[in-house]
């Protein structure tokens with residue numbers, strides 16, 4: 001820390017992204033990226049946009065907005081675009097939380113929520129998941145706080161039903177409820193259709209996972225026009241050009257190729273089911289994940305140990321040292337070939353150490 005760093009950041013602990021090692025070639029099952037390349041339409045559109053990089057991009061993202069509006073049957077003023085969905089989450093913390101309105105989220109969830117709150121000096125409360133890692137919705141009734149819920153949740157992959165989210169919305173009419181749908185395309189149910197019914201609902205999504213564009217950084221928020229206007233006020237007060245021209249064009253290409261995304265999500269769901277079956281034969285128990293990852297724990301070997309041994313053998317998974325989940329590893333569901341190598345490597349480890 002330099003002697004110039006504002007002391008308001010004394011206690012700031014930055015988010016730790018999953019490893020992106022370059023020193024050797026790993027089977028990468030640690031950051032929930034897609035194993036599939038972007039849509040060919042996205043790649044062509046980005047290459048075309050590269051020819052005009054001397055110009056600023058459209059800060060209103062009009063063409064991209066029109067595409068998304070059509071695909072979800074919503075209006076342009078119900079959409080805000082951001083640099084990955086982390087960016088819209090950051091804006092939501094800035095816009096809807098303060099000393100009088102704390103943030104509330106589960107104790108086990110996306111680690112960035114806590115970092116956003118701390119970086120912005122926002123008080124927050126973490127509500128423990130139940131022993132089976134499910135959310136008890138009654139714990140979120142009458143919170144008088146801005147609520148952040150990943151649906152499906154991370155790193156458990158467990159979804160809430162739409163009806164359950166509606167109950168949370170109905171019992172918090174004085175607060176914004178943010179539903180982070182980073183993983184919804186892999187088997188969850190989106191609550192975007194509820195935005196007209198609940199003016200306190202903000203839904204966030206990303207192009208990083210199901211849409212194979214993690215490297216391009218594209219995310220968005222959907223909600224009541226007034227909520228969206230608030231987020232745009234902050235966006236235009238910080239970085240109106242947060243969506244660069246190549247990313248914007250790639251996003252348009254991806255939305256024009258919905259069948260490609262849909263097919264990939266189907267393959268991931270199939271690979272998830274096959275891998276879970278194999279894992280259970282190897283002595284693992286798992287949550288009922290509807291995301292593009294599996295959250296698994298072995299009946300004898302620890303999470304940290306498995307993470308290390310897999311890494312030594314060229315397979316990267318994610319391990320969290322947080323107490324309640326330290327026995328688990330989170331495995332991104334990749335291609336069929338990747339999952340075969342993962343399972344083979346894992347059986348070798350079990351043979352050696354059991």
Ligand SMILES: *Cc1c(COP(=O)(O)O)cnc(C)c1O
Pocket residue numbers: 083084085086087110150154180182205206207208214218219
């Ligand atoms: C990956 C992820 C995000 C955001 O990813 P971006 O790449 O910034 O869009 C948000 N929430 C959850 C729960 C995630 O796992």
